[in-house]
Amino acid sequence: MKKTAIAIAVGVLAAGITGITVAGPEKIKYPSDYLKGTLYATVDRPDTKQYRELYASPGVVESVRAGKGVPSGAVLTLVQWSVQQDDKGVPLKGPDGRFIKKDILAHTVMEKRTGWGAEYGPEKRNGEWEYSAFTPTGEFNPKPNYDSCFQCHLPHAKLDFVTSLAKLAGKFPDASTVAKAPKGDVQIVGFQFMPAKIVATAGKPLKFLNTDDSPHFIVVTGRPKTEVLLRGQTASLTFDKAGGYNYICGLHPSMKGTIEVK
Ligand code: HEC
Ligand SMILES: [Cu+2]
Structure with a gap:
């Protein structure tokens, strides 16, 4: 009995030391330096009244444009902004015809690493991607339904699950x-x-x-x-x-x- 308890304790300790964590959003650290990456797309979202900025970590855009795909270690950060609205709640547009950003609401992040995602079945797995979300100040947000990230990105399997891959690849139709x-x-x-x-x-x-x-x-x-x-x-x-x-x-x-x- 005593031996088993010690073995378990040692096992837990070892897992802690080597940083083994279960699959899920906690695998992803807040990418506090996302501004050092490439801003590769911006999106007006009339449905949610948001303006969104899409950043790729350094080297990702170059790799995709060179035909090498999204590399392991890639971090894509989507910054959700509220937008200025008129008194009826209709988003206002700036001189460029685009929504005018106001405050950061959230950061949603996807990160790809070799071996990630292996725990998931085919109905959920998005290749080697994990998803996470952070508050405007960069704290992990446990509230989102993280299964919904996988579900909504799953139809983009042919695009390595990246909805905006055409923009990332510089191949967006004009x-x-x-x-x-x-x-x-x-x-x-x-x-x-x-x-x-x-x-x-x-x-x-x-x-x-x-x-x-x-x-x-x-x-x-x-x-x-x-x-x-x-x-x-x-x-x-x-x-x-x-x-x-x-x-x-x-x-x-x-x-x-x-x-x-x-
Ligand atoms: C309702 C469908 C839907 C859900 C749910 C969803 N996404 Fe997305 N996601 C999109 C769309 C569409 C885009 C393209 C950009 C846009 O239109 O805002 C996108 C883009 C992204 C991007 C930028 C890279 C890319 O794929 O284009 C990240 C990062 C991202 N989502 C993370 C998440 C995370 C994290 C969650 C879960 C908390 C999530 N998404 C849930 C639809 C969804
Ligand atoms: Cu749609």
Whole structure:
């Protein structure tokens, strides 16, 4: 009995010394020097009334642009800012047409390291990435539902789970891509489906075109989701049965629309 207790105590001690921790957000340290990395993208988020800055740790942008992918040790920091709003709560825009940032609300971070993520099953695992979130002053925030980070980034598996990989890679489609794209029956413009209610014909494809900088994809209740659509990309859905269908964007659940199939 005594021997076992000592063995356990030694084991716990050894784990503490070698820094072995379980999978989860606590693996990631607050990247206090994120400003020394590369600011590779900024995003206006009308749905959450935020302005976001996306930083990559030094060397990451260079590696991705050289075709070597996201290296082990990469840290991506997303800084969430509140924005200035008019008295109706509509975000104001600066001379550059962009939201005007006010205060830092949070830092969300993803970090990739060789061997990380091995504890997770395929329904959760995002390669070798872990996710964490920190307060404006850099304290760990235990409150977010960390499973939701994995769920929302999982559809980006082909992009190494990085939603903004096209920006990181310097390959973001420009405005002419949208102009050249086949017109959608539903256009995604400024985080809205337009029109939000559409009538479709059974057996005939319905096309969705993303004109936004942000990626979106379509989730119709009870049906497989579409691919992630970058700017200028279209998805096509065909309904065989007449009826009413509700859908949302899988990345921005506040984006909603309905389809009436006749
Ligand atoms: C509702 C879907 C959703 C959830 C949940 C989500 N993300 Fe994201 N994440 C996105 C989108 C979309 C972007 C692209 C930037 C943007 O539009 O704000 C992004 C971008 C990021 C980025 C910048 C790198 C990249 O992938 O483009 C980081 C870092 C990040 N998220 C961390 C997190 C963390 C940490 C959590 C969990 C606390 C989380 N995310 C939860 C949708 C989500
Ligand atoms: Cu969306």
